[in-house]
Amino acid sequence: MSPSRRPAWLRVSSPEPQNLWIRYAPRRWPTPQTPWVDLSRRRLGSWSDDTLPLERLSTAQFDDVLYLPPVAEGWSERLWSETAGQLERGVPVLVQRLSDESPLTLDGLTVVTDLLPYVLGLRSWNQLVEGTVAVWPLLPGGSTAASWSQAKRVLRSRGYRTVQPLVLDFDPRDLRVLASQLPDERGLELFHSGAPDGLALAQWVLAAGFEPALERPLPRPPLRPSRNVEAAGRLALVGEALHLVGAAGRAGELLRAARFAEELKQDLATLVREGNVSVLPWASPDVERVLTDWERAEPCSLRRQLYTNLEAGDSTRVAAAAAKTERE
Numbered sequence: 001m002s003p004s005r006r007p008a009w010l011r012v013s014s015p016e017p018q019n020l021w022i023r024y025a026p027r028r029w030p031t032p033q034t035p036w037v038d039l040s041r042r043r044l045g046s047w048s049d050d051t052l053p054l055e056r057l058s059t060a061q062f063d064d065v066l067y068l069p070p071v072a073e074g075w076s077e078r079l080w081s082e083t084a085g086q087l088e089r090g091v092p093v094l095v096q097r098l099s100d101e102s103p104l105t106l107d108g109l110t111v112v113t114d115l116l117p118y119v120l121g122l123r124s125w126n127q128l129v130e131g132t133v134a135v136w137p138l139l140p141g142g143s144t145a146a147s148w149s150q151a152k153r154v155l156r157s158r159g160y161r162t163v164q165p166l167v168l169d170f171d172p173r174d175l176r177v178l179a180s181q182l183p184d185e186r187g188l189e190l191f192h193s194g195a196p197d198g199l200a201l202a203q204w205v206l207a208a209g210f211e212p213a214l215e216r217p218l219p220r221p222p223l224r225p226s227r228n229v230e231a232a233g234r235l236a237l238v239g240e241a242l243h244l245v246g247a248a249g250r251a252g253e254l255l256r257a258a259r260f261a262e263e264l265k266q267d268l269a270t271l272v273r274e275g276n277v278s279v280l281p282w283a284s285p286d287v288e289r290v291l292t293d294w295e296r297a298e299p300c301s302l303r304r305q306l307y308t309n310l311e312a313g314d315s316t317r318v319a320a321a322a323a324k325t326e327r328e
Contacts, residue, residue, distance in 0.1 A: 007056065007060060008027075009026060009027050009028060009052060009053045009056065010024055010025070010026060010027065010053070010060070011024070011025045011026070011027050011040060012024060012025075013025070013040060015064060015065055015216070016236060017213050017214070017216075017236055017237055017240045018042065018166070018167075018240070019039060019040055019041075019042060020039050020065075020067075020094060020112065020135070020164070020214050021065045021094075021214065021216045021217055021233070022039060022040045022065050022066075022067040022094060023062075023064035023065050023066075024062050024064065024065070024066045024067065025038075025040035025041075025066075025067040025069075026053035026054075026067075026068075026069070027053070028046075028048045028050035028052070028053060029048055029050065029053055029054065029069045029071070030048065030049055030050060030051045030054060030071055030072045030075050031045060031046070031047055031048050031069060031070060031071065031072055032047075032070055032071070032072045032073065032098060033047055033072070034098065034117065034122075035116055035117065035120065035122070035177065035178060035181055036069065036070055036096070036098055036114055036116060037096075037114050037116050037135065037137050037166065037168065038069065039067060039069075039094075039096060039112065039114075039135065039166075040067050041169070042166060042167070042168050042169050043168060043169050043170065043171070043174060044168070044170060044174035044177060044178065045069060045070075049072070051075070054071070054075065054078060054079065054082065055078075057082040057085075057086065058082060058085055062086065062089075062091045063091070063219060063223060064091075064092065064219065065092045065093075065094055065216075065217050066086055066091050066092070066093050066094070067094050067096070068082075068083060068093060068094070068095045068096065069096050070096050070097055070098045070114065079095070083095060083106075083109065084106065087106050087107065087108045087109055089222065089223065090108070090219050090220040090221055090222050090223035090225075091108070091219065091223065092108050092110070092217035092218060092219055092220070093108060093109050093110070094110045094111075094112060094217065095109065095110070095111050095112070096111075096112050096113075096114055097111060097112070097113060097114070097129070097131075098113075098114055098116075098117060107220065108217070108220050110133060110214070110217050111131060111132070111133065112131075112133045112134065112135055112214075113128070113129060113131045113133065113134040113135070113160075114134075114135055114137075115134050115135060115136050115137065115151075116137045118147075118151065119136065119137055119139060119147055120139075120178070120181060120182065121182075122181060125150050125151050125154045126154065128151075128154050128155070128158050129158065130158045130159050131158060131159065131160055132159060132160055132161050132162065133160070133161070133162045133164070133214055134155065134160050134162070134163050134164070135163075135164050135166050136163055136164065136165050136166060136201065136205075137166050137168050138165055138166060138167050138168060138196035138197075138198055138201065139168070139178070139190065139196060140170070140175075140189070140190050140191075140193040140196060144196060144197065144200065144201055145200075148201065148204050152204070152208045155208075155210070156208070156209075160210065161210065161211060162210060162211040162212075162213070162214055163205045163208075163210040163211075163212065164212060164213055164214055165198050165201040165202055165205065165212065167196070167198050170190075175190045175191055178190055179191070198244070199244060199245075199310075202244055202310065203310055203311055206307050206310060206311040207311050212307070213237055213240060213241075215233065215237070216229070216230070216232075216233030216236070216237075218230055218233075226262075227267065227268065227269055228261050228262055228264050228267070228268045229262055230294070231261050231268050231269075231291060231294050232258040232259070232261040232262035233258070234290055234291075234293075234294050234300055234303075235254050235255075235257050235258035235261055235287065235290055235291075236254070236255060236258035237300070237303060238254050238286070238290050238300060238302055238303045238306070239251045239252075239253075239254030239255035239257075239258060240255075241303055241306040241307065241310075242254060242286075242306065243255075244306075244310065245306060245309065245310055250284075250286055253282075253284045253286060253287065254284075254286060254287065254290070256282055257282045257283070257284070257287045260280070260282045264280075268291065268295075269294075269295050272291050272292060272294075272295040273295055277291055277292075286302060289301070289302050290302055290303075
């Protein structure tokens with residue numbers, strides 16, 4: 001979608017693991033009057049009764065991940081109707097939910113459960129809906145360890161396979177809104193506590209057998225997706241894993257390579273198969289390893305190695321090992 005044809009009600013961003021690969025998101029939306037996380041901005045979602053974006057979805061054209069936030073009561077049927085229409089066009093759609101409603105099960109659809117109401121204690125973990133992908137918002141002062149010990153059994157029993165920790169970019173207004181939902185003492189913690197420990201939660205997620213990051217959803221026919229986009233997703237996920245363990249230099253290389261891979265005109269699979277990846281100026285040994293596994297349709301061995309190391313060690317040891325690798 002070219003900028004000149006981009007409607008004013010639509011926000012466009014760069015797809016990254018941290019924003020669940022979202023490229024297109026509505027600026028306004030008929031949202032429920034309850035706290036929710038705007039996954040496209042990693043902030044508290046705003047409350048609105050603007051139905052225009054939902055009504056105009058049917059005429060909009062998309063070529064990458066479309067994000068549809070939770071809707072207010074009375075709009076679910078329209079939401080699923082518009083979702084089905086976009087899926088038929090090959091658009092990968094990511095729908096966020098807070099409620100107990102049963103979503104459609106269709107190719108190309110990713111349904112993400114927002115765990116904010118459960119992390120805040122506004123809902124019991126035993127009320128958790130069934131699903132496969134959940135986002136765990138990390139809050140200042142949050143009792144993550146206690147919450148996780150309660151949640152992991154329920155997440156397993158409800159069928160979840162991916163639980164992605166999400167570091168949020170809250171401003172004072174967001175914190176005030178959240179604090180208003182909590183007892184006074186708990187609300188004050190949001191303002192006077194340090195940053196939450198995303199590394200620890202990622203370790204717990206891995207130890208419990210969950211994936212800590214969503215794989216990149218891809219366009220399907222009748223759209224014509226480039227396989228380079230799939231490769232870029234793999235590179236970015238490894239970059240995020242390296243960043244998580246403290247290997248900032250190597251992480252930067254992988255994340256830059258992901259951007260170049262997505263924009264590359266040549267077919268990456270052919271370059272890998274013919275042994276010509278090294279001619280690319282951004283192809284480090286880590287990049288070549290990831291792309292070789294990808295071209296062979298094998299699991300990403302470097303990502304698995306990083307996850308295994310992360311699960312096995314505490315935060316200090318993992319960071320120290322990563323720093324040593326960087327120096328070498």
